Amino acid sequence: MATRRIADEPAYILHGYDWSESSLILDVFTRHYGRVTLVAKGAKKPTSNFRPVLLPLLPLRLAWGLGGELGRGEIHTLKGAEWVGGHVLPGGDALLAGLYLNELLMRLLAREDTHAQLFDLYAGVVRVLGSGAHGDALEPVLRAFELLLLREVGLLPALDTETATLSALAPEARYALVAEGGLRAAADGERAALAGAQWLALQRALDEGGAAGYTAVLRAVAGAPAATELKAQLRALLQYHCGSPLLRTRQLMMDLQSL
Known part of the structure; x- marks a missing residue:
């Protein structure tokens, strides 16, 4: 059965922590789905497209597949992340x-x-x-x-x-x-x-x-x-x-x- 996919969702990263040597677990705040937990596979690799954008306080558009990760149905798999611009990280x-x-x-x-x-x-x-x-x-x-x-x-x-x-x-x-x-x-x-x-x-x-x-x-x-x-x-x-x-x-x- 095909995995349902959420795409182009406005979101902000609230918090992230290591899952494995190369991946992250992210808590994100989204406009239409509230606070969602995602696993970003390979996000810590130097070549990952996720690496430069998965930062807190930046406006993002995210895509993820609905379904269980780590044996828990409430953790979904991040499929895409794009910074939409507008401002830079505060200091x-x-x-x-x-x-x-x-x-x-x-x-x-x-x-x-x-x-x-x-x-x-x-x-x-x-x-x-x-x-x-x-x-x-x-x-x-x-x-x-x-x-x-x-x-x-x-x-x-x-x-x-x-x-x-x-x-x-x-x-x-x-x-x-x-x-x-x-x-x-x-x-x-x-x-x-x-x-x-x-x-x-x-x-x-x-x-x-x-x-x-x-x-x-x-x-x-x-x-x-x-x-x-x-x-x-x-x-x-x-x-x-x-x-x-x-x-x-x-x-x-x-x-x-x-x-």
């Missing part, structure tokens, strides 16, 4: 940021669960990272992606009500987003918290949806006077849902900052 802080996003997707997305809108958002963020012109926009871009990723996978509570009581937020009061309790009133002196008006603005932006929603969220995050507090709360929530150990990219960033 410096942008590279670390991109690898951080890849690790989040690896931890939070189930295999072969389609997230076309999230894929388009990720592609847009990677274009910004690869442009080299992100400047001060890097942090807002990451915060916006974190918020939309959490919402996409159903892990972000409503930001216009207290989670436990379902009562509306008071614009002047301060609220904290916590892993096990959702959005709750902040304790006296609690630093990682935002004003109710800021949470309400973020929820309105999220409600817009699509590309307009991302732009609105990015604008809301960039305009937040307490961006550091938002970062701490989102990172804690993401780490909680990603589980142990600590995200490797987060550990690397902390190690670099301590040098």
